[in-house]
Amino acid sequence: xxxxxxxVAVVAVALASLLVGAFGLRVSxxxxxxxxxxxxxxxxxxxxxxxxxxxxxxxxxxxxxLILARGVDMLWLPVGWTAGxxxxxxxxxxxxxxxxAYTLPDFAQLRVESTQARHxxxxxxxxxxxxxxxxxxxxxxxxxxxxxxxxxxxxxxVVAVIVVLNVLPxxxxxxxxxxxxxxxxxxxxxxxxxxxxxxxxxxGGAPAAISRLDAVDWAxxxxxxxxxxxxxxxxxxxFLGTMGLPHVVVRFYTNPDGRxxxxxxxxxxxxxxxxxLLPVTYGILGRMLASDLVTSGRTDSVVLELPxxxxxxxxxxxxxxxxxxxxxxAFLSTSMGxxxxxxxxxxxxxxxxxxxLGHGVSAFRLATLIAVGLALVLTFVSARLPVAHAVxxxxxxxxxxxxxMLVLGIWWRRLTAAGVIAGLAVGGxxxxxxxxATMIGIDADGVLGAIxxxxxxxxxxxxFATMIGASIATRHRQPAHVAQTMVxxxxxxxxxxxxxxxxxxxxxxxxxxxVTAHR
Amino acid sequence: MSREPAQRHTAExxxxxxxRVTVTSPRTRAARARRVSIAxxxxxxxxxxxxxxxxxxxxxxxxxxxVLGALAFTLGLVPLVLHLVPAVGRIVVxxxxxxxxxxxxxxxxxxxxxxxxxxxxxxxxxxxxSDLLDNR
Numbered sequence: 001x002x003x004x005x006x007x008v009a010v011v012a013v014a015l016a017s018l019l020v021g022a023f024g025l026r027v028s029x030x031x032x033x034x035x036x037x038x039x040x041x042x043x044x045x046x047x048x049x050x051x052x053x054x055x056x057x058x059x060x061x062x063x064x065x066l067i068l069a070r071g072v073d074m075l076w077l078p079v080g081w082t083a084g085x086x087x088x089x090x091x092x093x094x095x096x097x098x099x100x101a102y103t104l105p106d107f108a109q110l111r112v113e114s115t116q117a118r119h120x121x122x123x124x125x126x127x128x129x130x131x132x133x134x135x136x137x138x139x140x141x142x143x144x145x146x147x148x149x150x151x152x153x154x155x156x157x158v159v160a161v162i163v164v165l166n167v168l169p170x171x172x173x174x175x176x177x178x179x180x181x182x183x184x185x186x187x188x189x190x191x192x193x194x195x196x197x198x199x200x201x202x203x204g205g206a207p208a209a210i211s212r213l214d215a216v217d218w219a220x221x222x223x224x225x226x227x228x229x230x231x232x233x234x235x236x237x238x239f240l241g242t243m244g245l246p247h248v249v250v251r252f253y254t255n256p257d258g259r260x261x262x263x264x265x266x267x268x269x270x271x272x273x274x275x276x277l278l279p280v281t282y283g284i285l286g287r288m289l290a291s292d293l294v295t296s297g298r299t300d301s302v303v304l305e306l307p308x309x310x311x312x313x314x315x316x317x318x319x320x321x322x323x324x325x326x327x328x329x330a331f332l333s334t335s336m337g338x339x340x341x342x343x344x345x346x347x348x349x350x351x352x353x354x355x356x357l358g359h360g361v362s363a364f365r366l367a368t369l370i371a372v373g374l375a376l377v378l379t380f381v382s383a384r385l386p387v388a389h390a391v392x393x394x395x396x397x398x399x400x401x402x403x404x405m406l407v408l409g410i411w412w413r414r415l416t417a418a419g420v421i422a423g424l425a426v427g428g429x430x431x432x433x434x435x436x437a438t439m440i441g442i443d444a445d446g447v448l449g450a451i452x453x454x455x456x457x458x459x460x461x462x463x464f465a466t467m468i469g470a471s472i473a474t475r476h477r478q479p480a481h482v483a484q485t486m487v488x489x490x491x492x493x494x495x496x497x498x499x500x501x502x503x504x505x506x507x508x509x510x511x512x513x514x515v516t517a518h519r
Numbered sequence: 520m521s522r523e524p525a526q527r528h529t530a531e532x533x534x535x536x537x538x539r540v541t542v543t544s545p546r547t548r549a550a551r552a553r554r555v556s557i558a559x560x561x562x563x564x565x566x567x568x569x570x571x572x573x574x575x576x577x578x579x580x581x582x583x584x585x586v587l588g589a590l591a592f593t594l595g596l597v598p599l600v601l602h603l604v605p606a607v608g609r610i611v612v613x614x615x616x617x618x619x620x621x622x623x624x625x626x627x628x629x630x631x632x633x634x635x636x637x638x639x640x641x642x643x644x645x646x647x648x649s650d651l652l653d654n655r
Contacts, residue, residue, distance in 0.1 A: 075622035079630075083590065086630050090583040090637050221601045221608050221618045231598045239590075259645075262638050269634045273627035280623055411580050483564040483572070490576050491561075492645045495652055498562040 006147040009321035013185070013328045014162050017178055043260060047267035049176040050251045052183030054081075054268075055275060056132070056334035057139030058391035060186060060327055063276070065299035067283025068290075071218030073231060074283075077392075078276035080238025084395075085272060088243040089265040094258035095410045095489040102253055103345055104246055104402055110488075111409040113479040114417035120424045122349040124401050125246045126371075127432060129342035131394040132245070133335060133375035134382055138390070139300075140331045141379075146301045147324055153380070159328075160376050163335045167343070167368050176254055182333040183271065189326025190278040193307045193319040197285055200310060218287065226450035229457065234392065237456035241395030244402030246345070247337035257493045282306065303327075339375075343367035382439045392454070393435045400427035400459035404467045410489055412471075413482055419471030427463025431455050557652050575648045579641060586637050594626055 059081065066074040101107035105121040108114070137156040144155030224230070242248060255261040286293065286302040290309055293299050304327065307319035346367035382390075401424050408415045408423075434455035437444070444452055451458055479485070484500030491497050561568035601608045601618060610617045 072616075072618050072622065075619070079594070079622055079626045082627060082630055083594070086590065086634055086637075087587065089634055090586045090641075094641070219616060219619075220605075221598070228598060228602045235595070235598070259642065262641060266631075266634045266638050269631050273631055276627070277623065411576065411583075483569060486572055486576065487561060490572065490579065492649055495558070495649060497558055 003148050005317040005321035006324040009325040010144075010147075010328050013325045013332070014158075016181075017329075017332050018162065018165055043264045043267050045180055046176065046254055046260075046264045047271055048180035048183045049254070050179075050248075050264065050268050051271040051275065052179035052181070052186070052329075052333050053247060053251055053337040054272070054334070055183065055186055055330055056391065057136050057327070057330050059276070059279060060190070060330040061139055061142070061300055061303050062135070062391065063279040064282035064286060064303045065301070067280060068286040068302050069294050069299040071287075072221045073224075073227065075280065076231060076234050077238065078280060080235055081242065082269060082272045082276060083239050084242025085265060085268050087239055088248070089262060089269070092243050092406045092410060093252065093261045093265045096249065096406065097252050097255050097261035098258040098489055098491075098493065099485075100488070102250065103341060103348075104244075104249055104405075105345060105349060107249075107409065108405065108420060111405075111479070111485060112415060112417040112420050113481065114420075117417045117420045117424075119349060120421050120428075121402075121405070122345045124397075124424060124428050125345045126342055127428070128244070128394055128397050128401075129246050129338045129371070130375055130378055131390060131397060131435060132247075133338050133342075133371075134379050135390040136331045136335045136338070137375060137379040139327070142300060143304060143324060143327045143331075146304045147320070156376060156379055159331050159335060160372050162332060163339055164368060164372050166332070166336055167339050168365055179333045179337070182329040183275075185329045186326045187275055187278070189322045189329070190275075190282070190303070192322055194278060194281055194285075196315070196319065197289075197306065197310060198281075201285065201288065226447070229447075229450050230454050233396075233451075233454035233457035236460050237392060237396040237399050237454065239399075240403040240460060241397075241399035241456070243406055244398030245394070246341040247334070250337065250341045250344075259492065279303070339368060339371050342371045346371060389438070393431075393438065396454070396456040396459065397428065397431040397435065399456050400431040400463045403460065404464045408464070408467055408471075412468075413486060414471055414475060414478070415467070416471045416474045416477050417479065418474040418477065419467045419469075422470035423463050423467025426466040427459055430459040430462055434459070571648075571651065575644065578644045578647075582637065582640050582644065586633050589633060590629075593629060594621075597621060 059078070063074070063077050066077065096107070099107055099110055101110055104125055105118045108121040109118040137159055138152075140159035141152035141155035144150050144158065145152055221227075221231075252261055255264050282303050286299075286306060290302060290306060293302055293305070298305075304320065304323055307323065308316045310316070311319060343364055344367070347363035351363040351367055404423050404427065405420055409420070434452045437452045442452070443449065481500040484498055487497050488499035491499075557568075557571065559568075561571055597618070608616065608618050612620055
């Protein structure tokens, strides 16, 4: 196989990311000047960065594998991940940017003015972040094993080390340019081989026998047990989960104002729609050209293996190397975004509260090491979890916790701190127990098994109901500044109004950091 | 950091000539006084101010729910229709089964168009709110 070229490609992507990371401050400064100077380029560049961070191992490798294995029902994944951004756009994008919150715990504190609600939110950010990091690390291990035959842990450790080296010197500073570059690299890495693959399939020059696409359980929808429930639950998790992912929220801070946040999200919809046609194509091509991967259970590697199987020699090597580079860009940009947001929360709400680490930077660096180390350990422990399914579960947890907090917090004046805490606790514990059951490998039959596989359709309504019910029960304990907070969330920035005294606790260093990064 | 600009400000003040006084006709002053009052109603968290903010929130929420409803009654009904009338799933358009067409091309176009619709309307709602505060 094309070991040498692929290893070179992976090393090149890692080095490029490291170099830009090392000069992160300088790059982000010129970047931001660029933003301010040109309003037309701003949203496109920012949207590239958001999409670059969002398109993870699950999108790059997992979707194609699932479509290859399970067919039309899995098309809901890319549709749901894009529709999730539409709902983020219509319910939270502009108000979230206007809130001034940098993280989800910040938002909880701003809206319900309770440090307890903040701590519960912090705990959930770490949980969701870990759940989302595991498949990134797993994907890296899988990729290096497929390309070079190295054991799984090699790729996992390599990505962990690169992420740490990237995040440590740059800290909280914006790596917008790297992530924007990663989007276009991922698009090119999947698009280029498709031209060759489709071309050779059309002209009938493919060396492998072309399988027919008429297997009923693959081509026709809703064929399995509980298929209707599973599909709707997946729809709920993906449509509502996107807005609750910790690394997505952080990225919205780079928009200059609420109006720009909306326009950026609109461009993101276009970029995601364009990208997601590609993994779908790989899934279909894989079914035609490499259907043996289904029987051998290695569907996750279809994107990596397809070019090398069809084209021999230099062309096959180069195409595989390109895909390897794109895959590593996917692991790196998503992992970096997740580690930055998890470490930010850890350093702010755990380390500086419990230890003597006064300076933001040293606490943040320690938190980075803890976050990556923990994710690595969890990856080793949960080796049996399929890549895309771990991500589905992370969406389910986000949809059952932060989605109700954001939607109700922005649109319903009567939300209280007790309501938020109760809702996060109920939604979080229900969805996380489904996650743990899947990780441990409990195979329940029947309805319970279906719910444990796709918990969102049960846990999301439960979380909404709890949050509303507990808020009504405690309606005499309204946050003091709720009127000003609503003005802050909804009034356009150019109006001179009192937006309340919000300043996230102990956030000064990071804030100063952000100002240098974004201006 | 917060002290420096203040010091500079006082230093500039000493060097500057006496502050200017705006001379305006009673008409403009009356208009300005009323403009300040809507914003200050909101700032004072009065019932009237809350009504203004609520009107903005309600128009924006109604728009969001329209988009959500449009998505739910098209894409959202696809699994149910396919479940109740499986024959729909076997219809073939240009050699491709209908569910594949819907979930690869139609869905993404619909999502982007709904996004464009939403952004236009949301900005119009905000402009109306700004006009309300600026003009009266």
